[in-house]
Amino acid sequence: MSKEKFDYFIKGEKGKYEVVIGLEVHAQVLSKSKLFSGSSTKFGADPNNQVSLIDSAFPGMLPVINEECIKQAVRTGHGLNAKINNYSVFDRKNYFYADLPQGYQISQYKNPIVGEGKVLLDMPYGSKEIGIERLHLEQDAGKSIHDMDPSNTYVDLNRSGIALMEIVSKPDLRSPDEVNAYIKKLRSIMRYLGTCDGNMQEGSLRADVNVSVRKEGDTNFGTRCEIKNVNSIKFMQMAIEYEAARQVELIENGKKIDQETRLFDTKKNETRSMRSKEDAHDYRYFPDPDLLPLKLEQKLIDDLKKSLPELPDKKKERFVKEYGLNAYEANVLVSEKEISDYYEEVAKLSDKKLAATWMMGDLFAMLNDRGLDISKSPISAKHFAELVQAIKSGEISGRIAKEVFEIMVESGDNPKKIIESKGMKQQSDPKELEKMINEILSKNKDKVDQYKAGKEKLFGFFVGQVMKLSGGKANPQLTNEILKKLLKG
Amino acid sequence: MSLDKEKIKHVAKLARISVDEAKVESLTKDLNSIFKFIEQLNELNTDKVEPLTSILNQSLRSRKDEISDGKIREKILKNSPKENEEFFVVPKVVE
Numbered sequence A: 001m002s003k004e005k006f007d008y009f010i011k012g013e014k015g016k017y018e019v020v021i022g023l024e025v026h027a028q029v030l031s032k033s034k035l036f037s038g039s040s041t042k043f044g045a046d047p048n049n050q051v052s053l054i055d056s057a058f059p060g061m062l063p064v065i066n067e068e069c070i071k072q073a074v075r076t077g078h079g080l081n082a083k084i085n086n087y088s089v090f091d092r093k094n095y096f097y098a099d100l101p102q103g104y105q106i107s108q109y110k111n112p113i114v115g116e117g118k119v120l121l122d123m124p125y126g127s128k129e130i131g132i133e134r135l136h137l138e139q140d141a142g143k144s145i146h147d148m149d150p151s152n153t154y155v156d157l158n159r160s161g162i163a164l165m166e167i168v169s170k171p172d173l174r175s176p177d178e179v180n181a182y183i184k185k186l187r188s189i190m191r192y193l194g195t196c197d198g199n200m201q202e203g204s205l206r207a208d209v210n211v212s213v214r215k216e217g218d219t220n221f222g223t224r225c226e227i228k229n230v231n232s233i234k235f236m237q238m239a240i241e242y243e244a245a246r247q248v249e250l251i252e253n254g255k256k257i258d259q260e261t262r263l264f265d266t267k268k269n270e271t272r273s274m275r276s277k278e279d280a281h282d283y284r285y286f287p288d289p290d291l292l293p294l295k296l297e298q299k300l301i302d303d304l305k306k307s308l309p310e311l312p313d314k315k316k317e318r319f320v321k322e323y324g325l326n327a328y329e330a331n332v333l334v335s336e337k338e339i340s341d342y343y344e345e346v347a348k349l350s351d352k353k354l355a356a357t358w359m360m361g362d363l364f365a366m367l368n369d370r371g372l373d374i375s376k377s378p379i380s381a382k383h384f385a386e387l388v389q390a391i392k393s394g395e396i397s398g399r400i401a402k403e404v405f406e407i408m409v410e411s412g413d414n415p416k417k418i419i420e421s422k423g424m425k426q427q428s429d430p431k432e433l434e435k436m437i438n439e440i441l442s443k444n445k446d447k448v449d450q451y452k453a454g455k456e457k458l459f460g461f462f463v464g465q466v467m468k469l470s471g472g473k474a475n476p477q478l479t480n481e482i483l484k485k486l487l488k489g
Numbered sequence B: 001m002s003l004d005k006e007k008i009k010h011v012a013k014l015a016r017i018s019v020d021e022a023k024v025e026s027l028t029k030d031l032n033s034i035f036k037f038i039e040q041l042n043e044l045n046t047d048k049v050e051p052l053t054s055i056l057n058q059s060l061r062s063r064k065d066e067i068s069d070g071k072i073r074e075k076i077l078k079n080s081p082k083e084n085e086e087f088f089v090v091p092k093v094v095e
Helices: A067-079 A176-193 A233-252 A298-306 A312-323 A327-334 A337-349 A352-370 A381-392 A398-411 A415-421 A430-443 A445-452 A456-470 A476-488 B005-014 B021-043 B073-077
Strands: A009-012 A015-028 A091-094 A104-107 A117-123 A126-139 A143-145 A152-156 A163-169 A205-215 A225-230 A261-265 A270-273 B088-091
Touching: A009 A233, A015 A176, A015 A233, A067 A126, A067 A163, A067 A176, A067 A298, A117 A176, A126 A176, A176 A205, A176 A233, A176 A312, A176 A337, A205 A233, A225 A233, A233 A261, A233 A270, A312 A327, A312 A337, A312 A352, A327 A337, A327 A352, A337 A352, A337 A381, A352 A381, A352 A398, A381 A398, A381 A415, A398 A415, A430 A445, A430 A456, A430 A476, A445 A456, A445 A476, A456 A476, B005 B021
Parallel strands: A225 A261
Antiparallel strands: A009 A015, A015 A163, A015 A205, A091 A104, A104 A126, A117 A126, A126 A163, A143 A152, A152 B088, A205 A225, A261 A270
């Protein structure tokens, strides 16, 4: 595979501009209860039914940290090849908003639980390392609903106090494609680890996007703008494209870029200034007097590292080595843990390479059509492996296999039963085939003569007749061989 | 460090405290004298002293990940500025 060259620049009248992007990803921690209270974190409950006196900031309540959330943050830190800090501190980040009853968010400012790390991306132009600046734990806010009443805002605090991991990247990303790859990689790592479900529709994964531009070749960063709370990869990409073009236009017209917080309007496909956030950077952080510093024993950190599952990068390497897949196939099959589990179950019972081809072809297409995750596949890994083996052994042809596949999807039956009951078995007995072919040749003497006289195109006609007579079940390879032999004679 | 009137108004706004214009002058004076006192502490050399975040020499206490709270909506919503069975209702805040 030839490697493409990186080529994402904004073209202005006065030259090319490079886009510099950094992401602050907010990932909801998978835990049963909230970061500092015992309320449930389950999504979709009745409004305000998963709220304790702590989450709603009643006076005199004291936060007590959830030990599982600490472990989840450490696991994620390991997954990002990051330094885990033995000492970290919780601070109050002060701002005023209706869905933040405390008037401050408990977060980590100077001393986060996880320090620098890195993530590897597979880009068409090679692998690229993206630096991680830090990961810290913080509380999520509640949810404001603006469209239920013309003059009021409704607030649901079910989300208030759920643990978030804020993962801050270094400004190492250079294009919307790299942002796409980065988010997918983070999501994949966290799903493997079981630390975040990565469900963007439900808001378990969202990001603030920092964008700046600079002339190609410049080494200093330009002034950046922060686009708040974008909740899908597509919107992130659209927001970056719009924002980069806006900044280039300002520069080319000799204007200054204000460092500010902006909002992406998904309907108008544009970013605009959030004037209400003028004071947004005046958070007056200070250590939360209700919480002592968090000290982690080195043994806990090491034990968590030992108990990590195999992560996508390692699994990809193994798939190439163990199953003889190419890098592209391995990449696709490790992208989700459930996909890789399914593949490994199939590969154990059937031909490894053929299994990959059929999974990435017909199985993925069918799941895609039906909008299903692989965990909901109507075909079990065991049945799928039997189908692959039936193809590999020559019991059925690839064409018949597609029919069997369709029936498997509809009925959930195993392929053996389908092949037998419908008489779909490939005819691979040379004697039987020879008998059938002889019959066809004697019926079409004129065409045989034409063929022998040099009209070789007629070979396809004979193959077609064999398929017709056998109901598509004749082994194509064998048919070709026998036909050639008999036509020569 | 000293505070001027503008800074006082800004801090009051961030803290959501409404300050009478007539009081700004005296508040500025009071706060500046408090700052002056605090700044005296800077005379001490603390280069080799770790900042003290707590007087208790312990680490953070933690709890198990169990659901032990919630389902008290009625109690919680008693503090809502306006009546509603399901939500807190506040004046419209929209971006």
